[in-house]
Amino acid sequence: LISHRQDSILHSRTMSQARVLNVDTMNPNVKRIEYAVRGPIVQRAVQIEKELKEGVKKPFTEVIKANIGDAHAMGQKPITFFRQVIALCAYPDLLEDDKFPEDAKNRARRILQACGGGSLGAYSASSGIEVIRQDVAKYIEKRDSGIPSNPDDIYLSTGASDAIVTMLKLLTSGEGKTRTGVMISIPQYPLYSAALAELAAVQISYYLDEDKCWSLDVNELRRAVKAAREHCNPRALCIINPGNPTGQVQNRQCIEDVIRFAAEEHLFLMADEVYQDNVYMEGCQFHSFKKVLFEMGSEYSSVVELASFHSTSKCYMGECGFRGGYMEVINMDPDVKLQLTKLVSVQLCPSIPGQALLDLVVNPPQPDEPSYATFIKERTANLHILSEKAKMTEQVLNTVPGIHCNPVQGAMYTFPRLTLPEKAINAEQAPDMFYCMKLLEEMGICLVPGSGFGQRDGTYHFRMTILPATEKLKIVLEKIREFHKRFTEEFS
Amino acid sequence: LISHRQDSILHSRTMSQARVLNVDTMNPNVKRIEYAVRGPIVQRAVQIEKELKEGVKKPFTEVIKANIGDAHAMGQKPITFFRQVIALCAYPDLLEDDKFPEDAKNRARRILQACGGGSLGAYSASSGIEVIRQDVAKYIEKRDSGIPSNPDDIYLSTGASDAIVTMLKLLTSGEGKTRTGVMISIPQYPLYSAALAELAAVQISYYLDEDKCWSLDVNELRRAVKAAREHCNPRALCIINPGNPTGQVQNRQCIEDVIRFAAEEHLFLMADEVYQDNVYMEGCQFHSFKKVLFEMGSEYSSVVELASFHSTSKCYMGECGFRGGYMEVINMDPDVKLQLTKLVSVQLCPSIPGQALLDLVVNPPQPDEPSYATFIKERTANLHILSEKAKMTEQVLNTVPGIHCNPVQGAMYTFPRLTLPEKAINAEQAPDMFYCMKLLEEMGICLVPGSGFGQRDGTYHFRMTILPATEKLKIVLEKIREFHKRFTEEFS
Numbered sequence: 001l002i003s004h005r006q007d008s009i010l011h012s013r014t015m016s017q018a019r020v021l022n023v024d025t026m027n028p029n030v031k032r033i034e035y036a037v038r039g040p041i042v043q044r045a046v047q048i049e050k051e052l053k054e055g056v057k058k059p060f061t062e063v064i065k066a067n068i069g070d071a072h073a074m075g076q077k078p079i080t081f082f083r084q085v086i087a088l089c090a091y092p093d094l095l096e097d098d099k100f101p102e103d104a105k106n107r108a109r110r111i112l113q114a115c116g117g118g119s120l121g122a123y124s125a126s127s128g129i130e131v132i133r134q135d136v137a138k139y140i141e142k143r144d145s146g147i148p149s150n151p152d153d154i155y156l157s158t159g160a161s162d163a164i165v166t167m168l169k170l171l172t173s174g175e176g177k178t179r180t181g182v183m184i185s186i187p188q189y190p191l192y193s194a195a196l197a198e199l200a201a202v203q204i205s206y207y208l209d210e211d212k213c214w215s216l217d218v219n220e221l222r223r224a225v226k227a228a229r230e231h232c233n234p235r236a237l238c239i240i241n242p243g244n245p246t247g248q249v250q251n252r253q254c255i256e257d258v259i260r261f262a263a264e265e266h267l268f269l270m271a272d273e274v275y276q277d278n279v280y281m282e283g284c285q286f287h288s289f290k291k292v293l294f295e296m297g298s299e300y301s302s303v304v305e306l307a308s309f310h311s312t313s314k315c316y317m318g319e320c321g322f323r324g325g326y327m328e329v330i331n332m333d334p335d336v337k338l339q340l341t342k343l344v345s346v347q348l349c350p351s352i353p354g355q356a357l358l359d360l361v362v363n364p365p366q367p368d369e370p371s372y373a374t375f376i377k378e379r380t381a382n383l384h385i386l387s388e389k390a391k392m393t394e395q396v397l398n399t400v401p402g403i404h405c406n407p408v409q410g411a412m413y414t415f416p417r418l419t420l421p422e423k424a425i426n427a428e429q430a431p432d433m434f435y436c437m438k439l440l441e442e443m444g445i446c447l448v449p450g451s452g453f454g455q456r457d458g459t460y461h462f463r464m465t466i467l468p469a470t471e472k473l474k475i476v477l478e479k480i481r482e483f484h485k486r487f488t489e490e491f492s
Numbered sequence: 493l494i495s496h497r498q499d500s501i502l503h504s505r506t507m508s509q510a511r512v513l514n515v516d517t518m519n520p521n522v523k524r525i526e527y528a529v530r531g532p533i534v535q536r537a538v539q540i541e542k543e544l545k546e547g548v549k550k551p552f553t554e555v556i557k558a559n560i561g562d563a564h565a566m567g568q569k570p571i572t573f574f575r576q577v578i579a580l581c582a583y584p585d586l587l588e589d590d591k592f593p594e595d596a597k598n599r600a601r602r603i604l605q606a607c608g609g610g611s612l613g614a615y616s617a618s619s620g621i622e623v624i625r626q627d628v629a630k631y632i633e634k635r636d637s638g639i640p641s642n643p644d645d646i647y648l649s650t651g652a653s654d655a656i657v658t659m660l661k662l663l664t665s666g667e668g669k670t671r672t673g674v675m676i677s678i679p680q681y682p683l684y685s686a687a688l689a690e691l692a693a694v695q696i697s698y699y700l701d702e703d704k705c706w707s708l709d710v711n712e713l714r715r716a717v718k719a720a721r722e723h724c725n726p727r728a729l730c731i732i733n734p735g736n737p738t739g740q741v742q743n744r745q746c747i748e749d750v751i752r753f754a755a756e757e758h759l760f761l762m763a764d765e766v767y768q769d770n771v772y773m774e775g776c777q778f779h780s781f782k783k784v785l786f787e788m789g790s791e792y793s794s795v796v797e798l799a800s801f802h803s804t805s806k807c808y809m810g811e812c813g814f815r816g817g818y819m820e821v822i823n824m825d826p827d828v829k830l831q832l833t834k835l836v837s838v839q840l841c842p843s844i845p846g847q848a849l850l851d852l853v854v855n856p857p858q859p860d861e862p863s864y865a866t867f868i869k870e871r872t873a874n875l876h877i878l879s880e881k882a883k884m885t886e887q888v889l890n891t892v893p894g895i896h897c898n899p900v901q902g903a904m905y906t907f908p909r910l911t912l913p914e915k916a917i918n919a920e921q922a923p924d925m926f927y928c929m930k931l932l933e934e935m936g937i938c939l940v941p942g943s944g945f946g947q948r949d950g951t952y953h954f955r956m957t958i959l960p961a962t963e964k965l966k967i968v969l970e971k972i973r974e975f976h977k978r979f980t981e982e983f984s
Contacts, residue, residue: 019797019823019824019825020727020759020760021662021727022825025665025727026665026828028665030834030835031831033834033838034834035838037837038834039834046617068615072609072614073611076609078613083582086583086845087578087583090575090582090845091579116564117564117567117568119569121563121811121812121813122564158839161839169519170519171512171518235513305512318613321607321616321843322613322843322844332511336514336515342522342526342527345529345530346525346686346687346690347651348530348651349813349815351813351815352813353578353813353846
């Protein structure tokens, strides 16, 4: 048997060397990418689910996935109005059906009229359907107390990720010491580090202050950019607000400081604002970077370049699967905008159902429309439940000796700090990976180790979503408590 | 006025220099991209449409767009069954509705069951929903007379473009003389040249033989790869069959020759087969590269690396807006597959409505199901009309002195050769761009100049889709005839 296995390993090696495309010949930038949110832990979770189905005995009967911000997968229901309109657009014969409210039908007719041939099946302009870009601009104006938004500055996208990568791509140039550097927070959402690895741009890490609720300190930005100027060309600063994975909500003063810093240091600002409706903590409020920028006066608003990102995937709707999103660009060079339009046109256009869904998000039922009451009820309920779960998560985790959890002010995650026993730290694996893998195997809880997001050396965390249904979330938190105690005893 | 204009140009220049992101500092690879299918002609067409709406007088009342393979925009109707299922998936309350046939409901239930939380709004696995990958594998097996297909080799994608760019990305490495070279046909679909420009990979052009119905000659491949080995590392060969923009369908012998060539020259094969149902000419037949590869025996089928691409956007369904697609990879190194899975996971997953639509394409109504008759009727009608239009296009264009049009054997385009008068060739613009722009301004017909796809020096072409509704296509062809005559007289 052993000899047969060696044979086949040998054969597979020869094959591998003979292949045109193998790990030695492939794109080295792709090899450098890491994306923990869907990494080894999640792959093992999928495997365990299959084993459970096949009847393999485990100390649990289901895997609870708290690794990814996927509200519907965790049981959140879609907003009725949104799905009615999508169904009407997909199958316009339903426009004759009495069961659908008039406002849903009107909305569907309006969207279809803006589609080529009146069909969701036609391509749109590469930057998105014009009517929808106009609706996005109106939404932004309303959100930002009337500060104007120009539909020509709006680019619809495939989720926010697509637009973020596109902007990073535009910004990347130079070689060696002139290579583009991009500032990202630590901890960060690993889309950023992954995109920078793929583009071979330089990641400039700035640390959020865990002791101050993961807030951003401009002095830390100054330290980071100064150090980076020695070896690259810092050109952009990425902010995630409300924060992923950290759940903090930036106050207005902080945003002003960041904008001033970007102006002084001549940096392009990228504001990832996909959690803009997800603010739970009293006294916290979402301030868009654009609004603050314009309220700081033309000294800043006419100069600072900004791209802001939003998506259909989070907030109260959680429609990740539709891959809808947009970005608004402020003060972008007109020639660069032409290049951007050309670049996105190669991929033809974002999904039209995703564009349609985005239109409903930015232009939901109005007070005088029949679907308004239900819409408000559903939206309020979704946000209320998230808010409750945010509080519960913080409270329960902070009762566990060895876990410290900052308040979940917003977004959909907590990133608690773990005190790990010595023997766990001497393990061969990254200690928080070891911890999370054991938690998965023993408890059936799927979290992402902090190392996937970045953390200060010698500190350990995990990211957990607050999305499991309340009863399940309780179980998750109890299981973590039990596990953490056992783990600490076992490895002390 | 002049001084004011100069002022504002100066001001805009100063602004531009002050910007972090301007055409001098942006990614130079992005600047090199060209994408004619949505280039200046199309932008001008959109402008003219706006002018017409505003009441500007033109020698025509509408712009007919034959620049892009967008069937629904040109009036083709969606397949009823597909849209019923999508509507049911989007708004599952409709599962209680008697108006929907049982097979549509069963299909929707099956898709929803495979979705996280039973919702189109959840993310799927990055490579796509497992059930759908299984359906794709079954579709391929059936298409290829039983040659096995493994769902683990299937990656769902955002249209075919996304998967093609992903494969090219994996294949790109090296610097200078070791930089990856990729062989693409001339004329080509500009997605390929655009992706290679963005990746800074080397484009290796091989010419299709216009005099032999745009067929592919392996001797030309040999010439091209030999010349390329002097300055880069040729690693992949891209084939579009049926051809875009050329409309040829490759015969079996040709495909065998290409596979042998790829094996000899150690090239990764990329087969763009998105027009696999679009074969019109008697005696022509679609042969998948995979089927031919496996029928050539294990000498080839165990060695040649192949990625094949398909999409929901073309064929009889034309559902471009859903951005559905897949790729199948054959003989891919298992470690590279892990890297591929990681790479696509950064963008989370392809649109779920697009995945659902793809599922219906690969698993349409069966003979014992209630929707079968209507489905077959609609599919047959769509393909029949395309076939008629393919014939008509060739016939009419070949009656025009100075236009030579190869038979449209398949796909959705013709790429006729233009004899242009001398004075038109001395114009400052590329002569076929000059021709197409004038055609747009004078006749309201929007085509793409051949230079956007590549052509032999000194030859001129345009690409035209055969998609306008029959009556409109007649008008388009008549207008081209009239225009070509006038143009020839004017510039002789």
